[in-house]
Amino acid sequence: MPDLLLEIGCEEIPARMIDAGISQLCERVRDLLVRERLTANAISRFETPRRLAVLAEGIPEKQPDITEAVSGPSVKVAYQDGQPTAAAHAFAKKVGVDISRLGRITTAKGEYLAAQVRRDGRRAAEILGETLPREISAIYWPKNMYWRTPGEVFVRPVRWLVAMLGEEVIPLEFDGVRATSRSRGHRLLGNREVKIPAAGSAYVEALRQAKVLGREAREHEIRRQLDAATREVSGARWREDKELLDTVVHLTEFPSALLGSFDREFLALAEEVLVTVMRDHQKYFAVEDAGGKLAPYFLAVLNTEGDSSGIIRHGHERVLRARFNDARFFWETDQKISLRDRLQLLKHVTFQKDLGSYYDKSLRVQRLASWLSEIVRQSGRPIRPGVVHKAACLAKADLTTELVKEFTELQGIVGGLYARHQQLDQELPETTRLAIADAIYDHYKPESMEDSMPRSLEGALLSLADKADSIAGMFALGLVPSGSKDPFALRRQANAVVRIIAEQSLPLSLAQLFADARQSYDGSAGEEKFSRAAEFSQTIREFFRERLDFYLREARGFAYDAVNAVLAAGADDVVDVLARAAAVSSARSSSDFESISIAFKRMKNILRQARETGKRVAGQLDFSLLEEEPELSLAGLIPLAAEKVEAFRNEHNYVPALIEISKLRPAVDRFFDKVMVMVDDERVRANRLALLAMLLKEFSTIADFSEIVTETRNQ
Amino acid sequence: MNSPPSNSPTFQDLILRLQSFWAERGCVVEQPYDIEVGAGTMAPETFLRVLGPLPYKVAYVQPSRRPADGRYGENPNRLFKHMQLQVILKPPPADVQELYLESLAAIGIDLRQHDIKFEEDNWESPTLGAWGIGWQVMLDGLEVTQFTYFQQCGGVDLDPISAELTYGLERLGAFLQDVDSVYDIVWSREGGRATTYGDVRLADELQFSVYNFEFADVEKAWKHFELYEAECKTLLEQYAKLVKKPEAGDGRTAGEKKRFPLLAAYDLCLRCSHLFNILDARGAISVTERVGVIARVRALAVSIAKAYVDQQGEVAGEELKNKLRVTIPKATVPV
Missing domain, CATH: 3.30.930.10 (Bira Bifunctional Protein; Domain 2)
Structure with a gap:
C-alpha cells in the first residue's frame, strides 16, 4: 500500500500560526481518509516556515468495493393490484436490478422495496485529487491574504505543491498552482528544486539533503547548538524560554546558533530592559552566569549553517548595541521628569475616549484601591498603610515615559523600576518605598492563567482595582465582549480579578466591587453614555459567572456539573464559591449524595410539570393535610436538618453541611416510594408540592443538586 | 570615524x-x-x-x-x-x-x-x-x-x-x-x-x-491644514457631481472626468497629512483630537481613491481593462 504526501509550499508563514495550521491540515487529511474509506496506518506532519506537509502511511490504492442496502418506494406505492407501478420500475432501473429480484425491508413506517447495490471503489489518487484542495482551503488562519487577484486566498502566497501517492503524482490544483513531484530546498543552502522520488521517508530524506529539517530535528539542533555555544563562557547557562524557542524553531529551516557579546557597561541598565530588548525585539536568548545573574552575552538563532567568518555575529552585535544605546538614552531622558510630575502629564493620555484620561483613571483606581484595602484591613489581614494609596497614584505614570513608548510590554515594570530608582517620598520608611515600587511593578499581573501573581497583597489589590475600574467603565458604556470580539481584553482582565480574589482569599462581593467601581465614574463626562444601572449589574453578573465557570474548571479542575451546581446557588462571593465547589467535589463520591441528587432532580421535574400544567403549589405547608407517615416524617425532619445545615453554612463549613443534607436520603426515598404527589385531591396535591418546594429551597443554598450528573440519571 | x-x-x-x-x-x-x-x-x-x-x-x-x-x-x-x-x-x-x-x-x-x-x-x-x-x-x-x-x-x-x-x-x-x-x-x-x-x-x-x-506656528499650521482640506473637499465635491451626472451619449461627461484634477486633490491631501505631522510634533494635538484629525485626512484619501478608480475606468476603458487582465501572469510551477 503506497504512502501519501501532500506538501503546500509557501512564502514564509508567520511563526505564530504554523503549529495550528499544520495541526488542522493533519486533522482534515485524517478525517478525509476515513470518510473516503482510505484509512492510513499512521499520519505524520512536516512543517517549516515555507511548507506544511502531511504524510500518511499505507493508503489503499483503491477504495474497497462495498455493497450497500438501498431502500426505495413503499410496497403500497410500488405495487397496485399485484402489478409493479412506474415507481417500482424507476427504482429498479436506478439500482440496476431486475424488478423480480428486488428485496423488501420493514421499518416502523411500513414495508419498502430494497436492493443490495454494489459500489466499485474508486482510485485513491483520483479521489484525493478532487478532495484535497477543499481541505487545504478549509484551514482556518487568523489572517488570510491575496497575492495576485481575489479568489486565491491563503495565509501566504502558495508557490508550489507536491502531492504524491507512492511514486505517482496526484493530479490536483490549488490557488492556480498544480501539484508536481518537485519540492524546494532551503532558500540559500539547498537546491531551488528538489525532486521527491516517492511519498514517505524518501521525502524527509530528500529535504534533509536540501538542508531542510523537520520541527523536532530543528528544536533538537537549536538546543544542542545553544548548549555548545554557551560552553564558550565558563559557568554560563542560557535562559530557558519555551515561547522564544518555539518562535525560532518556526523561523528556521536549517538552524544554527551563535554566541555574541555586548559591552559590560550595559549591565548597569535594568535587567528587565536588557532581556526585553534581546528576547522581544531581537529574538535572542539571554545568558546568565553561574550565580544566575545576566551575563554580557546573547545567543542568536540563525537560519543558516554557522558563521565561520564571524560576519553574522558582528552584524548582530552591532544591532544590539544600537538598541541598548537607545534604551539607555530613553532611561536617562526619562529621569528628567519624576514619576510624580508625570501624573500631571497623564491628563493628556486617553484611557478610552468616553472614559477620560489616564489621570482620571488614576484617581478612580486610587479611590477604589483604598476602599479595597480598608475592607481587607477590617478582615484582620496585615496590610502596610499608605502603600496601595501611593502606588495607585503613580501606577500609570510610566505610560508617558520614552522607555514604555518604545517597549510597551514593559508597562508597569518600568514604573516600578523608576519608583525605586528615583527614591520618591524620602519621608517614608525604606520598606514602604520598596513595597510601593513592587506594587507598581506587578500591577498588570497576572496577565494569563499561567502568569505569576503580584508578589504582595498590596500589589494584588492595586491590580484588582485597576482591572475592576476598566471592566466597570467599559461595561457601563455597553462595550461588553461578545464571541471573538474582546478588543479591550476584558475577559483576560476578569480572569485576573477572579484569580486575585480567589488566591488572596479576599472577602469581597463581586456585585459590591463593581457597584463601587461604577460609582467612581459618577459625574464623569462619559456618564451620559452609560447604560442603565440594572443592565450594568446584570451583564456584570452574567459575565463573571462565565469567568468563574472557566476558572473553576480550567484552573481548578472541578467537574463541570459540580461547577454548575455550585454557581446555580450563588456566584457573587468568589472565595465562598471555591469552598462550596471543594465541598461538593469531596462529598459527591458518597452514595447518599448521589441519591439525594437524583431525588432533587425528581423534585425539580415534578415542580416544573406542575407549573407547566397550571397546578397550584401551596404557599405554605399545612401539617394538618399531611396524611401518610413518610410525608409526615419528612416534613418533621426538614426544620431540624435545615437548622444544622444553616449553622454549618454560616461557618462556611460545607462538607458537614452536605453530609447533613445527605442524611435526608432515607426519608426522601421513602417519601417517593410510598407517597403519590400528583393525586386528584387538589388541596393534598398543592400541599405535597409545597413540601417539595420547601425542601428544594432550604437545601439548595450550597449547590443546586439537580445539576449533578449521576450515572443513574435516566432512571 | x-x-x-x-x-x-x-x-x-x-x-x-x-x-x-x-x-x-x-x-x-x-x-x-x-x-x-x-x-x-x-x-x-x-x-x-x-x-x-x-x-x-x-x-x-x-x-x-x-x-x-x-x-x-x-x-x-x-x-x-x-x-x-x-x-x-x-x-x-x-x-x-x-x-x-x-x-x-x-x-x-x-x-x-x-x-x-x-x-x-x-x-x-x-x-x-x-x-x-x-x-x-x-x-x-x-x-x-x-x-x-x-x-x-x-x-x-x-x-x-x-x-x-x-x-x-x-x-x-x-x-x-x-x-x-x-x-x-x-x-x-x-x-x-x-x-x-x-x-x-x-x-x-x-x-x-x-x-x-x-518654531512652527501652531495657529498658522492649523489654518493651512484647514485651507488645504477645504480646497481638497471642494474638488472632491465637484468630481462627485460629475459621477452623478447622467451621460448624455456624447461622451462629454467622460471627457470631463478624464481631465478632472484628482492628482491635484491628492497633493492637497498630502499637504494636510504633513501639517498634521507638524502639529503632532509640536504637541498641539491632544490624544483625543488625534483620532479625529487622522479621520479627516483619511476621509480625503478614501474619497480620492474611490474617485481615482472611477476615473481610471474612463481612462482605461472596458476593452483595455479586459485585455490587460489576460496578461496577468499565472503563478508558475518550477520547471
Missing part, C-alpha cells in the same frame, strides 16, 4: 545599484515626489498606481519626513527625514521574493555569508485607509526592508494586488559600510576624499528639528 571597508558601496552607489537592478527588471525609475510625505507609500506613484487594473512597475527613492522622529541630528539612528527606496510590482511576479534577494546580492551582500529571515509584519496606515500583509526582512538581526502585499488602499480592495518593497537606505548603508552612526555613512567618494551623510544632511536634521519642535 571608522573607515568603512574600501570595497563597500558608497551611499549613492547603493541607490544607483538598486535603481539599475530594478530598471533592468522592467521598472520605471521615477524621481522622488516633490511634496512632503511621511513614507514612500504616500507618493502617488504608489498610493494611486496600486488602484485599478492597470499593471505597473516602478522604483524610486523617496525622502520621507516624520517631524516627530527628529532628534536634532544627535541620535545616530533616528532621523526627521530618512530615505526609502520604494519598489512597486503590480501584479507581483511569482518569484518576487527571489528577485528581492537578488537585489541584495546586487548591492554587494553575499547571501551565503549572512542570515536572512522573513518575519511576520503587517503594514497598516490608518491615515491612508491602507493595509497589507507581509514581513520585515531581517538581515543578521537588522530590519532592512519592509515587504508587503497591499490588500487595500484608500479603503478600496485591490485587484490585482501589488507587492511593495521598501528598502531602508540609511540602515542598508550603515550595514554595508559597517558604521554605527548614519552620519558616518560615506555618501560619495572622490579620489581619497569622502563626503559623508553628515556633511550632506546634518544641518537639515538640526534645523528642521528646531523648526518642527520649536
Whole structure:
C-alpha cells in the first residue's frame, strides 16, 4: 500500500500560526481518509516556515468495493393490484436490478422495496485529487491574504505543491498552482528544486539533503547548538524560554546558533530592559552566569549553517548595541521628569475616549484601591498603610515615559523600576518605598492563567482595582465582549480579578466591587453614555459567572456539573464559591449524595410539570393535610436538618453541611416510594408540592443538586 | 570615524545599484515626489498606481519626513527625514521574493555569508485607509526592508494586488559600510576624499528639528491644514457631481472626468497629512483630537481613491481593462 504526501509550499508563514495550521491540515487529511474509506496506518506532519506537509502511511490504492442496502418506494406505492407501478420500475432501473429480484425491508413506517447495490471503489489518487484542495482551503488562519487577484486566498502566497501517492503524482490544483513531484530546498543552502522520488521517508530524506529539517530535528539542533555555544563562557547557562524557542524553531529551516557579546557597561541598565530588548525585539536568548545573574552575552538563532567568518555575529552585535544605546538614552531622558510630575502629564493620555484620561483613571483606581484595602484591613489581614494609596497614584505614570513608548510590554515594570530608582517620598520608611515600587511593578499581573501573581497583597489589590475600574467603565458604556470580539481584553482582565480574589482569599462581593467601581465614574463626562444601572449589574453578573465557570474548571479542575451546581446557588462571593465547589467535589463520591441528587432532580421535574400544567403549589405547608407517615416524617425532619445545615453554612463549613443534607436520603426515598404527589385531591396535591418546594429551597443554598450528573440519571 | 571597508558601496552607489537592478527588471525609475510625505507609500506613484487594473512597475527613492522622529541630528539612528527606496510590482511576479534577494546580492551582500529571515509584519496606515500583509526582512538581526502585499488602499480592495518593497537606505548603508552612526555613512567618494551623510544632511536634521519642535506656528499650521482640506473637499465635491451626472451619449461627461484634477486633490491631501505631522510634533494635538484629525485626512484619501478608480475606468476603458487582465501572469510551477 503506497504512502501519501501532500506538501503546500509557501512564502514564509508567520511563526505564530504554523503549529495550528499544520495541526488542522493533519486533522482534515485524517478525517478525509476515513470518510473516503482510505484509512492510513499512521499520519505524520512536516512543517517549516515555507511548507506544511502531511504524510500518511499505507493508503489503499483503491477504495474497497462495498455493497450497500438501498431502500426505495413503499410496497403500497410500488405495487397496485399485484402489478409493479412506474415507481417500482424507476427504482429498479436506478439500482440496476431486475424488478423480480428486488428485496423488501420493514421499518416502523411500513414495508419498502430494497436492493443490495454494489459500489466499485474508486482510485485513491483520483479521489484525493478532487478532495484535497477543499481541505487545504478549509484551514482556518487568523489572517488570510491575496497575492495576485481575489479568489486565491491563503495565509501566504502558495508557490508550489507536491502531492504524491507512492511514486505517482496526484493530479490536483490549488490557488492556480498544480501539484508536481518537485519540492524546494532551503532558500540559500539547498537546491531551488528538489525532486521527491516517492511519498514517505524518501521525502524527509530528500529535504534533509536540501538542508531542510523537520520541527523536532530543528528544536533538537537549536538546543544542542545553544548548549555548545554557551560552553564558550565558563559557568554560563542560557535562559530557558519555551515561547522564544518555539518562535525560532518556526523561523528556521536549517538552524544554527551563535554566541555574541555586548559591552559590560550595559549591565548597569535594568535587567528587565536588557532581556526585553534581546528576547522581544531581537529574538535572542539571554545568558546568565553561574550565580544566575545576566551575563554580557546573547545567543542568536540563525537560519543558516554557522558563521565561520564571524560576519553574522558582528552584524548582530552591532544591532544590539544600537538598541541598548537607545534604551539607555530613553532611561536617562526619562529621569528628567519624576514619576510624580508625570501624573500631571497623564491628563493628556486617553484611557478610552468616553472614559477620560489616564489621570482620571488614576484617581478612580486610587479611590477604589483604598476602599479595597480598608475592607481587607477590617478582615484582620496585615496590610502596610499608605502603600496601595501611593502606588495607585503613580501606577500609570510610566505610560508617558520614552522607555514604555518604545517597549510597551514593559508597562508597569518600568514604573516600578523608576519608583525605586528615583527614591520618591524620602519621608517614608525604606520598606514602604520598596513595597510601593513592587506594587507598581506587578500591577498588570497576572496577565494569563499561567502568569505569576503580584508578589504582595498590596500589589494584588492595586491590580484588582485597576482591572475592576476598566471592566466597570467599559461595561457601563455597553462595550461588553461578545464571541471573538474582546478588543479591550476584558475577559483576560476578569480572569485576573477572579484569580486575585480567589488566591488572596479576599472577602469581597463581586456585585459590591463593581457597584463601587461604577460609582467612581459618577459625574464623569462619559456618564451620559452609560447604560442603565440594572443592565450594568446584570451583564456584570452574567459575565463573571462565565469567568468563574472557566476558572473553576480550567484552573481548578472541578467537574463541570459540580461547577454548575455550585454557581446555580450563588456566584457573587468568589472565595465562598471555591469552598462550596471543594465541598461538593469531596462529598459527591458518597452514595447518599448521589441519591439525594437524583431525588432533587425528581423534585425539580415534578415542580416544573406542575407549573407547566397550571397546578397550584401551596404557599405554605399545612401539617394538618399531611396524611401518610413518610410525608409526615419528612416534613418533621426538614426544620431540624435545615437548622444544622444553616449553622454549618454560616461557618462556611460545607462538607458537614452536605453530609447533613445527605442524611435526608432515607426519608426522601421513602417519601417517593410510598407517597403519590400528583393525586386528584387538589388541596393534598398543592400541599405535597409545597413540601417539595420547601425542601428544594432550604437545601439548595450550597449547590443546586439537580445539576449533578449521576450515572443513574435516566432512571 | 571608522573607515568603512574600501570595497563597500558608497551611499549613492547603493541607490544607483538598486535603481539599475530594478530598471533592468522592467521598472520605471521615477524621481522622488516633490511634496512632503511621511513614507514612500504616500507618493502617488504608489498610493494611486496600486488602484485599478492597470499593471505597473516602478522604483524610486523617496525622502520621507516624520517631524516627530527628529532628534536634532544627535541620535545616530533616528532621523526627521530618512530615505526609502520604494519598489512597486503590480501584479507581483511569482518569484518576487527571489528577485528581492537578488537585489541584495546586487548591492554587494553575499547571501551565503549572512542570515536572512522573513518575519511576520503587517503594514497598516490608518491615515491612508491602507493595509497589507507581509514581513520585515531581517538581515543578521537588522530590519532592512519592509515587504508587503497591499490588500487595500484608500479603503478600496485591490485587484490585482501589488507587492511593495521598501528598502531602508540609511540602515542598508550603515550595514554595508559597517558604521554605527548614519552620519558616518560615506555618501560619495572622490579620489581619497569622502563626503559623508553628515556633511550632506546634518544641518537639515538640526534645523528642521528646531523648526518642527520649536518654531512652527501652531495657529498658522492649523489654518493651512484647514485651507488645504477645504480646497481638497471642494474638488472632491465637484468630481462627485460629475459621477452623478447622467451621460448624455456624447461622451462629454467622460471627457470631463478624464481631465478632472484628482492628482491635484491628492497633493492637497498630502499637504494636510504633513501639517498634521507638524502639529503632532509640536504637541498641539491632544490624544483625543488625534483620532479625529487622522479621520479627516483619511476621509480625503478614501474619497480620492474611490474617485481615482472611477476615473481610471474612463481612462482605461472596458476593452483595455479586459485585455490587460489576460496578461496577468499565472503563478508558475518550477520547471
